[in-house]
Amino acid sequence: MKEELLTIETGQVRHKQLCADVEDSRIYEILAENGLTEGTVVIWQVNKIRWGTFRDGHITFADGKPEQTALWLEGRFFNEKGEAHLTREKSFIKTQLFSIRVLLDGEGESCEHVDTLSRFWGECKAQDADWITLRDDDRKLEQIVPAVADQARFYGLVTRSYIGYDAVTAQAGYQDYRYVRIASADQKGEI
Structure with a gap:
């Protein structure tokens, strides 16, 4: 999907701040209440980063293993419509509160x-209907991300930054951002 990036677009956004226990599946209720019933998920755990997809209260990770919410530090559930960004605060470290x-x-x-x-490191080494394997052979790094419709050599993450204005100085700047989707990052003229 070709699109115009780095242009200012107008729209609407709604912001909510919540606190929830992810152990009791409250996160799926929050996602459903906000129309986020399917999309992409990335979870930062104490031991690794996991990419996956979510649909109707169920996560499928690239490694095929189940959720390990006790190890979650941060997570982003996102699609074209919106994002839920979970952060385990230091004061919540011994709980499941986010x-x-x-x-x-x-x-x-x-x-x-x-x-x-923003382009991911590594290039596409394998792709099926569900997953894309990106590998940087020189650094011996690999990550597996959810597949997208476009076939490409390189992939990246589309991020939406919301513009705000300081009330005192009227200076413009980014006030918040969210993940939108994984997309082809191939550039014209690349080998």
Whole structure:
């Protein structure tokens, strides 16, 4: 999907701040309440980063292993419509309580935003209907991310940054951001 990146677009965004216990599946209720029933998930655990997909209250990770919420430090559940960003605060480290910030496009306050694409390290070494394996052979690094429709050599993460204005100085800047999707990051003229 070709799109115009790095241009200011207008729209609407709604922001919510919550706190929830992920052990009791409350996160799936929060996702469903906000229309986030399917999309991509990335989880930072104490021992690794895991990519996966979520649909109707179930996560499928690239490694095929089940959720390990006790090891979660941070997570982002996202799609074109919005994102739920979970953060285990230091004061919650011995609990399953997470601070959750939800951003939803298409409703709420008027805003401006800019979409950017940041390329993942490594190039596509394998792809099937569900997963893409990205590998940097020189550094012996590999990650497996959810598949997208476009076939490409390189992939990246589209991030949406919301523009805000300081009330005193009227200076513009990014006030928040969210993940949107994984996309082809091939550039014209690349070998």
